[in-house]
Amino acid sequence: MSAGWTLIDGIGSLVTNDPEAGEGRLGLLRDAAVVIGDGAVQWVGPSARVPDGAAGTRIDVEGRAVLPGFVDSHSHTVFGGDRAEEFAARMTGAAYGAGGIRTTIAATRAASDDALSANAARLAAEARAQGTTTLEIKTGYGQTVRDESRSLDVAAGVSDEVTLLAAHVAPPEYAGRQDDYVAMVIDEMIPACAPRAKWIDVFCEEGAFTEEQSRAVLTAGMAAGLVPRVHGNQLSYGAGVRLAVELGAASVDHVTYTTDADVEALAGGSTVATLLPGADFSTRNKYPDARALLDAGVTVALAADCNPGTSYTTSIPFCIALAVREMHMSPDEAVWAATAGGAAALRRTDVGALRVGMRADLTVLDAPSHLHLAYRPGVPLVSRVFAGGAER
Numbered sequence: 001m002s003a004g005w006t007l008i009d010g011i012g013s014l015v016t017n018d019p020e021a022g023e024g025r026l027g028l029l030r031d032a033a034v035v036i037g038d039g040a041v042q043w044v045g046p047s048a049r050v051p052d053g054a055a056g057t058r059i060d061v062e063g064r065a066v067l068p069g070f071v072d073s074h075s076h077t078v079f080g081g082d083r084a085e086e087f088a089a090r091m092t093g094a095a096y097g098a099g100g101i102r103t104t105i106a107a108t109r110a111a112s113d114d115a116l117s118a119n120a121a122r123l124a125a126e127a128r129a130q131g132t133t134t135l136e137i138k139t140g141y142g143q144t145v146r147d148e149s150r151s152l153d154v155a156a157g158v159s160d161e162v163t164l165l166a167a168h169v170a171p172p173e174y175a176g177r178q179d180d181y182v183a184m185v186i187d188e189m190i191p192a193c194a195p196r197a198k199w200i201d202v203f204c205e206e207g208a209f210t211e212e213q214s215r216a217v218l219t220a221g222m223a224a225g226l227v228p229r230v231h232g233n234q235l236s237y238g239a240g241v242r243l244a245v246e247l248g249a250a251s252v253d254h255v256t257y258t259t260d261a262d263v264e265a266l267a268g269g270s271t272v273a274t275l276l277p278g279a280d281f282s283t284r285n286k287y288p289d290a291r292a293l294l295d296a297g298v299t300v301a302l303a304a305d306c307n308p309g310t311s312y313t314t315s316i317p318f319c320i321a322l323a324v325r326e327m328h329m330s331p332d333e334a335v336w337a338a339t340a341g342g343a344a345a346l347r348r349t350d351v352g353a354l355r356v357g358m359r360a361d362l363t364v365l366d367a368p369s370h371l372h373l374a375y376r377p378g379v380p381l382v383s384r385v386f387a388g389g390a391e392r
């Protein structure tokens with residue numbers, strides 16, 4: 001115990017995600033307290049049992065709910081411009097296609113480093129204000145060695161979870177020469193960019209990259225020390241899920257069009273299925289069959305997929321509400337997926353739960369329980385956020 005530590009008590013309901021600490025998979029505790037200090041969780045338990053002199057500072061949250069900070073494992077926040085017109089056209093009948101990404105590639109290439117950094121920082125702050133304390137960030141709107149490199153630098157300025165989305169869509173200068181683009185990615189981009197990234201990602205989808213092209217990019221990234229993740233089965237049935245499981249990817253994301261074989265493959269492997277309902281909302285797509293995945297025992301994460309094309313939101317509470325209403329996840333399942341599920345998708349054992357020794361990443365809701373995240377959609381319930389023990 002230390003005078004520099006902080007006791008947060010008066011917690012009406014605490015989600016720990018530690019089944020040994022409380023009720024159910026969320027490890028729910030009522031009338032609880034948490035002690036944080038030196039950036040980590042130092043103590044968790046019932047208010048009545050807080051050790052004497054546990055901390056020098058006390059914050060009474062007066063019956064509010066506290067949960068682990070959200071772990072948003074999928075975002076594309078390094079970009080220039082926006083695509084509001086494209087969204088409006090979709091809402092009146094136009095279809096979404098992977099080709100829209102090229103609009104943002106042009107705007108991103110034209111943007112200065114400072115403009116890209118300011119935009120990424122603005123979106124990270126927006127996410128933080130809504131309870132996100134870990135945010136993965138992908139490149140993917142440069143698609144040249146130079147523009148992917150500077151996108152990685154911008155992403156690294158706001159996050160430790162940086163992904164080289166080397167093959168998002170073949171840029172215009174490679175029109176009709178998809179294989180040449182893949183060769184350039186393997187021979188030039190990955191060697192130049194891998195040291196600054198943790199993850200390698202591809203968009204395995206009709207209109208983006210084939211199974212063979214995706215496998216070639218991912219295996220080259222793995223050979224360079226990166227861990228694979230995949231965009232798959234967003235717009236149609238396809239090879240994305242299968243490939244992700246085959247390569248032992250940390251996560252396959254979107255997973256909107258799945259066959260029984262895809263669900264079985266995920267259930268038998270270690271790859272997390274990351275669902276992105278914000279994208280399905282903004283593209284008028286169908287929603288993933290979350291029930292089939294959950295009932296088969298697949299680990300499911302929920303992420304916001306913030307990007308200017310398919311999901312221009314940083315709000316995990318919005319995604320939780322969509323997951324509950326549209327994907328038939330229970331509120332408990334949705335909250336778990338947005339915290340512990342996100343941590344699993346990023347293979348992080350220090351975030352996503354509130355256990356002694358984990359990072360002191362906490363979200364305080366202006367509500368008595370985590371159920372209100374789905375029950376009160378669109379209401380800004382996040383009242384305080386602590387990341388690494390520091391209030392935002």
Ligand SMILES: N=CN[C@@H](CCC(=O)O)C(=O)O
Binds near residue numbers: 234
């Ligand atoms: N699906 C691929 N990439 C993004 C969308 C990119 C865009 O349309 O700009 C996504 O995850 O939804």
Ligand SMILES: [Zn+2]
Binds near residue numbers: 074076
């Ligand atoms: Zn994405």
